[in-house]
Amino acid sequence: MAAVLLLRGSARLLQEHRKVHAAGTAMVCSRAMASKTPVGFVGLGNMGNPMAKNLVKHGYPVVAYDVFPEACKEFQDSGAQVMDSPADVAERADRIITMLPSSPNAIDVYTGANGILKKVKKGSLLIDSSTIDPAISKELAKAVEKMGAVFMDAPVSGGVGAARAGNLTFMVGGVEQEFAAAKELLTCMGSNVIYCGEVGTGQAAKICNNMLLAISMIGTAEAMNLGIRLGLDPKLLAKILNMSSGRCWSSDTYNPVPGVMEGVPSANNYQGGFGTTLMAKDLGLAQISATNTKTPIPLGSLAHQMYRMMSAKGYALKDFSSVFQFLREEENL
Incomplete structure (x- = not known):
């Protein structure tokens, strides 16, 4: 009798174990399926294009839109869904990443006549990786919240090369409880995903970073130009700088002098x-933020003036490291 009871008990335990295992397996399968549901991507420019491609590489179906149809063509050729508006993207995906040039673009994409908020689903996660005014990010977050969705700002650092390699740094602002969900997507495109605080703090970190980058690029260009004028070989000078206290990203990774580095x-x-x-736009954002907070940024202001001048003198579409060429041309006037 005892043996029979023992067998029955073992059978009951085995049955319970199978139920728990089945439930656990179903949960894992559900999460896996959820993680591969379509992801919307709006803005397929120099940065957005490789970012979206990295999502595809990680197995996410991408539902894309760009104001320029030619930017969507290669995604369409690869089988991705291309929509006619940001609103149509929101109708097909409940996780959307936007990568846009400026604050007005972001406002239009989210709140315009054919914007995301026209068809956004409740519970959607909207991640803006544009670099815009922190105050605009906060306003967009309020508008998104009214629609029952979640907005996070997640601007990036690293440039086109890092975007292609999936090594971007994301600076994320928003509700902390939503950070894990955002990170799942962002780690497909970046090697560093950092939570900064409430909405707008990601933009604040990005603005500070880019102001420092602009200042260091101008400084590197000036130092390299002076050294060349003094008779130093530019490759040798760059090597010395990069072994010394003057080393910075602008000198050792993104040198502005032609012939010093390849792939830049x-x-x-x-x-x-x-x-x-x-760059001029980002420095303008830094200037606005500095004015609003009464923070002196003398070098940041000078860098803003220089990049505005460059934009007006034929350098608008060139990379910001062309400040070296600009300085060389200015001294020959």
């Missing part, structure tokens, strides 16, 4: 990369 815009007539007008 200065080796390709300053084509590609991060445009001068975009």
Whole structure:
């Protein structure tokens, strides 16, 4: 009798174990299926294009839109869904990433006549990787919240090369409880995903980073130009700087002097990369933020003036490292 009871008990335990295992397997399968549901992507420019491609590489079906149809063509050829408007993207996907040039573009894509909020689903996660005014990010977050969705700002650093390699750094602002969900997507495109705080803090971190980048690029260009004028070989000077206390990203990874490094815009007539007008725009955002907070940024202000001047003198579409070429031309006037 005891043996029979023992067998019955074992059978009951085995049955319960199978139920738990089945439930666990179903949950894992459900999560796996959810993770591969379509992801919307709006803005397929120099940065957005490789970012969206990395999502595809990680198995995410991408539902895309760009104001320029030719930017969508290669995605359409690869089988991705291409929509006619940001609103149509929102209708097909409940996770959307936007990568746009400026604050007005972001406002239009989210709140315009054919914007995301026209058809956004409740519970959707909207991640904006544009670099825009932190105040605009906060306003967009309020508008998104009214629609029952979640907005996070997640601007990037690293440039086109890092976007292609999936090594971007994302600076994320928003509700902390939603960070894990955002990180799942962002790690497909970046090697560093950092939570900064409430909405707008991601933009704040990006603006500070780009202001420092602009200042260091101008400084690197000036130092390299002076050294060349003093008779130093530019490759030798770059080597010395990169072994010394003057080393920075602008000197050792993105050198502005043609012929010093391969695979950077200065080796390709300053084509590609991060445009001068975009740097001027970001420095303008830093200037606005500094004015609003009464924070002195004398070097940031000078850098803003220089990149605005470059934009007006034919450098608008060239990479921001073309400040070296600009300085050389200015001294010959």
